[in-house]
Amino acid sequence: MLTRALCALEGVLSRFACASCGNRAGNRVLCPGCESRLRFVAGCLRCGARLRDPSTGSGRCCSHSWLPYRTFTAPLEYSSPATEVIRALKWYGSFRALVFCVEHLVGALPEMARRPAVVSWVPSASVDRKGFDHGEFLAQAVGRALGVRTARLVRRSDRRELKGLGRAGRLAVAESMFEAASLPPRGPVLLVDDVTTTGSSFYYAASVLLGAGALEVHAAAVARRALSGHMASFDHGSGQKPDFRAVGLHPKS
Secondary structure, eight states, X not given: OHHHHHHXXXXXXXXXXXXXXXXXXXXXXXXXXXXXXXXXXXXXXXXXXXXXXXXXXXXXOOOOSOOSOSEEEOOEESOTTHHHHHHHHHHHOOHHHHHHHHHHHHHHOOGGGSSOSEEEEOOOSOHHHHSSOHHHHHHHHHHXXXXXXXXXXXXXXXXXXXXXXXXXXXXXXXXXXXXXXXXXXXSEEEEEEEEESSSHHHHHHHHHHHHHTOSEEEEEEEEEOEETTEEOOOOOTTOOOOOGGGGTOOOOO
């Protein structure tokens, strides 16, 4: 009820403008025309790699022997008009954009990811500039939609941003970027973010959660960005489980 009222108020203040084209959109963040231009991406539910032929198969394509998350979801391509919506959430905390992102993220979750013990988020590097963490904003709304609590389980030990970096640079920075903020509960953790590019932030944040004692992690983003003209393959090397104790982490199992 409160979210609906805030969306209506935001609509009035923005003259009900569509976030992409500026035409009238009412309480929604996109007008019907722009919403019809959204591009959806079929990805492997295990590793997140884009499926070449989603009409054949079971939504799984990978042969990784180990990944820190059990499922990976990112339903939208990060292109216009999704780009404008996510920017409205990320930089302005738009409630209409928040509703849009939650609808698409939660709607795409596989069944096993819909019953987490807690929802957490990949912490943003731009909190100091914005004054809020849009990832926390998103996680709280996803938690309300699923009827579960939200908790800050991961924090950044490195404030460098990944924007503008290539694949190798993103992987190198993300590897030492996160640390545990608190002990996870005895149950599944749903880890959310707005956009994923190589999957490196999810990979290493989820690894930290497992090292801190999480039983399993499910990763979910609203959209995925193309890297060098192609969707990222989410291939993180050998696919072998890392030695958590070598980096100061002590998993329970």
